Amino acid sequence: MTREILVELADAVAGGKAERDSPYPPERRGEDGAAEICLAALAAGVSPEDVLRRGLVAGMQRVGERFARGEAFIPEVLLAAKAMRAALAHLEPRLAKEEAGRRGTVVLGTVAGDIHDLGKNLVGMVLQGAGWRVVDLGVDVSADRFAQAVRAEHPRVVGLSALLTTTMAHLGPTVERLRREAPGLPVYVGGAPVTPEFAERIGAAGTFPDAFAFARHLGEAG
Amino acid sequence: MTVEFSLEADGLPLSAEEVFRAWHCPPDGGNAFVEAVVERTLEAARPRMAVRAGYRRLDAREIDLETGPVIGSQLEGASSLVVFLVTLGPGYDEWVRSSFRRDPLVGCAADTIGSLAVEEAAEILEGRVDAELLGEGLGATRRLSPGYCGWDVAGQAALFAALPEGFLGVRLSPSFMMVPLKSVSGVIGAGRRVAKRPYPCATCGIESCSRRRRGA
Ligand code: B12
Ligand code: SF4
Numbered sequence: 447m448t449r450e451i452l453v454e455l456a457d458a459v460a461g462g463k464a465e466r467d468s469p470y471p472p473e474r475r476g477e478d479g480a481a482e483i484c485l486a487a488l489a490a491g492v493s494p495e496d497v498l499r500r501g502l503v504a505g506m507q508r509v510g511e512r513f514a515r516g517e518a519f520i521p522e523v524l525l526a527a528k529a530m531r532a533a534l535a536h537l538e539p540r541l542a543k544e545e546a547g548r549r550g551t552v553v554l555g556t557v558a559g560d561i562h563d564l565g566k567n568l569v570g571m572v573l574q575g576a577g578w579r580v581v582d583l584g585v586d587v588s589a590d591r592f593a594q595a596v597r598a599e600h601p602r603v604v605g606l607s608a609l610l611t612t613t614m615a616h617l618g619p620t621v622e623r624l625r626r627e628a629p630g631l632p633v634y635v636g637g638a639p640v641t642p643e644f645a646e647r648i649g650a651a652g653t654f655p656d657a658f659a660f661a662r663h664l665g666e667a668g
Numbered sequence: 669m670t671v672e673f674s675l676e677a678d679g680l681p682l683s684a685e686e687v688f689r690a691w692h693c694p695p696d697g698g699n700a701f702v703e704a705v706v707e708r709t710l711e712a713a714r715p716r717m718a719v720r721a722g723y724r725r726l727d728a729r730e731i732d733l734e735t736g737p738v739i740g741s742q743l744e745g746a747s748s749l750v751v752f753l754v755t756l757g758p759g760y761d762e763w764v765r766s767s768f769r770r771d772p773l774v775g776c777a778a779d780t781i782g783s784l785a786v787e788e789a790a791e792i793l794e795g796r797v798d799a800e801l802l803g804e805g806l807g808a809t810r811r812l813s814p815g816y817c818g819w820d821v822a823g824q825a826a827l828f829a830a831l832p833e834g835f836l837g838v839r840l841s842p843s844f845m846m847v848p849l850k851s852v853s854g855v856i857g858a859g860r861r862v863a864k865r866p867y868p869c870a871t872c873g874i875e876s877c878s879r880r881r882r883g884a
Pocket of ligand 1: 568604605636638653654816851874
């Protein structure tokens with residue numbers, strides 16, 4: 447029973463079926479969506495940890511793999527993310543108490559002087575779908591605010607985003623600030639102009655060209 | 669001489685197909701539902717755009733744009749420089765953000781539509797400048813922007829210094845990012861001895877460049 451309901455949940459997420467009333471996918475109109483299945487699983491006594499890992503994360507992972515193989519396009523990933531969020535809204539309050547079920551916390555933000563957040567938002571969405579708790583500090587975030595968040599949230603990972611080579615100049619000092627604040631805390635950097643060579647030069651833990659590659663790496667790393 | 673004007677968002681040639689091209693998707697986005705969502709987002713997007721465009725024409729000897737050699741050679745021989753700016757206005761960025769929070773597909777569509785729209789607005793501005801110059805018997809280069817074709821993004825500083833304070837309501841962050849985000853800046857060279865030459869794409873590493881994709 448547990449196994450079946452979790453497979454059903456993973457299917458709903460991967461297929462982008464968010465709620466019973468959602469119009470997508472048209473052929474599943476009227477059927478339960480990720481939100482209802484998530485609630486049913488919890489009511490049946492499935493642990494929030496299993497609901498997250500074997501339901502939501504499994505479903506997002508399936509879409510991510512299809513995307514990586516070129517079998518799914520961006521819209522399908524975004525529809526799956528919407529379904530994942532619909533379920534997570536019910537799961538979130540339960541998870542806070544069951545911290546062990548999660549991979550840990552990631553603090554994300556766009557660096558000072560930069561207001562571009564779509565890339566960072568996609569990274570946050572995909573990491574949530576991979577089972578991370580995401581603390582998003584928003585845009586134009588100073589090194590001090592990142593340091594404050596590290597003190598308050600005890601993240602396992604920090605991710606910094608920048609759109610232009612000129613705003614990328616804030617990545618180095620922010621990485622440096624965080625190294626002083628929390629030695630050993632991996633700080634990743636990303637955004638259109640960031641290269642692996644640049645990441646290495648500023649002492650970042652690394653960079654990834656897209657959200658899924660980053661999530662895969664973090665999954666493998668821990 | 670400084671010129672400012674508004675553009676009707678309805679007049680910008682935008683389509684769902686363009687959005688899907690930017691996403692490397694099939695022309696219908698993969699299925700009819702997705703296509704309908706993007707079509708609807710396009711309709712919702714237009715009224716949220718407050719498209720403003722403007723430019724200032726200066727004697728080429730009046731300013732040094734520190735463009736670097738590649739752009740420098742494009743502008744060679746220009747007797748005046750037309751420094752331009754286009755923007756969708758501040759409301760659009762906020763709408764993209766709130767859309768993404770509600771629905772990631774709608775949010776991403778809104779973002780891409782905004783990027784395409786501001787590029788189209790720049791295209792229209794370039795056409796107007798070309799026509800104005802042609803009327804005076806002058807030729808024009810293509811539009812060139814800091815951050816492209818080997819011109820450092822820091823070139824924004826010199827461009828903005830050439831424009832009136834607060835021009836079109838666009839502000840430059842200390843690290844040269846324009847606020848609102850959906851804004852494009854650049855320059856067009858004008859003179860008897862300049863013409864539209866191809867962008868130097870063959871020697872440029874920027875594969876994802878939208879101007880390259882236009883077959884520039
Ligand atoms: C769309 C676009 C625009 C749009 C809007 C900007 C926007 N994004 O909303 C418009 C047309 C307005 C525009 C304007 C300009 N642009 Co522009 N733009 C782009 C373009 C084509 C896509 C950016 C984008 O939104 N991508 C989609 C998002 C989802 O991707 P992303 O942010 O990169 O995030 C992904 C990854 O990078 C990664 N990631 C992001 N953050 C993080 C963090 C971590 C930790 C990790 C691991 C990964 C990661 O994962 C994300 C999701 O998969 C890029 C080229 C490109 N291919 O990237 C140029 C680009 C960013 N633009 C560029 C430039 C120069 C400009 C202008 C300065 C030009 C000008 N003079 O007008 C202006 C600046 C605008 C401003 N406000 O200041 C340059 C920057 C080059 C440089 N040297 O810095 C680029 C790279 C194009 C180029 N020349 O190569 N631009
Ligand atoms: S691809 Fe072509 S148009 Fe784009 S930045 Fe490079 S040279 Fe310029």
